[in-house]
Amino acid sequence: MDTQSLLINALLYLFLPLWGIAGFVDWCCHRATRIEVTSGLKESLMHSLMGLQVGIPILLCLLFRVNVLVLLICLVAWMLHELVAHWDVHYAAPRREISLWEMHAHNYLATLPFYMLAMILIINWPVVLELIQLDWQGQLRLEPLASPHGGEGYLPFYLGFMALLCVFPYLEENLRCLRHALKQRTSS
Template structure:
């Protein structure tokens, strides 16, 4: 197994699954902190925004050839995500206490996108350096000539729906219900 296969394996089977697990852990921290009663639906919107900001480069990596354009897109969305993360923590910390466990989860959620980007850059160094004049950058977005295995893509998309999309939508709905005074209707009584 060559170095590229090792890096690709780390990205696919370590970084991405761990990132999904950290996102779900963050949701559990928010649920335990009852954010619907403090920072509410506005914080949930920021969480969904951060998810969307990272969905764009992840989907690009899953389906498109990695070109200079895709790497530039990944860099731009990582910067945007970090700016939104700062906005989120600034807003949340003014409204509620962020416990150490959640702070550590945030650290993981900040570093794994950077780690993923660095692995992509390592795998596609010439496309990255072309952005700085070392070669001709290619800005096209073309579907992968050798797609990732369909079972892998389906598994990652299903896990994303189960661990990220549905929980954070539930968080938003819980916050909206609390805002409108319908929080007493929950079967769990929360």
């Protein structure tokens, strides 16, 4: 197996699932600290935003050839994710307890996207050079991959895995926080 295939497999079968597991652990911590009563809907929506900021680049890299456009989206999304992550902790820390487990989950949720981005840059080094040299001719459109990374069965499996571990739990968190906020508004 060549180095590029090894890195792609590490992304697909190690880093992407770990990111989902860390997200689920983080959600469990939010539930344990009753986020709906403490920091509420605003923080919960930040979590969903951060999930989108990492999830969209992941989907782009799984479905499309990595070119300058995809790299630009990945880089901007990563920077925005970092800003929102800092905003999230700054907002939440005075409003609720952030447990040791949650701090560990945050470590993974912050570092895994950086490592995944670094691996994508390494795997696609010629595209990185084109990005830096502003050689963007024909590189600003989405080009579907002929065959998806991981084979035909990987994407449905991974999307199902992420739906169970992250999408549905964070939707539940948003709804729980929204219900509590509406209940507070009608009782006052």
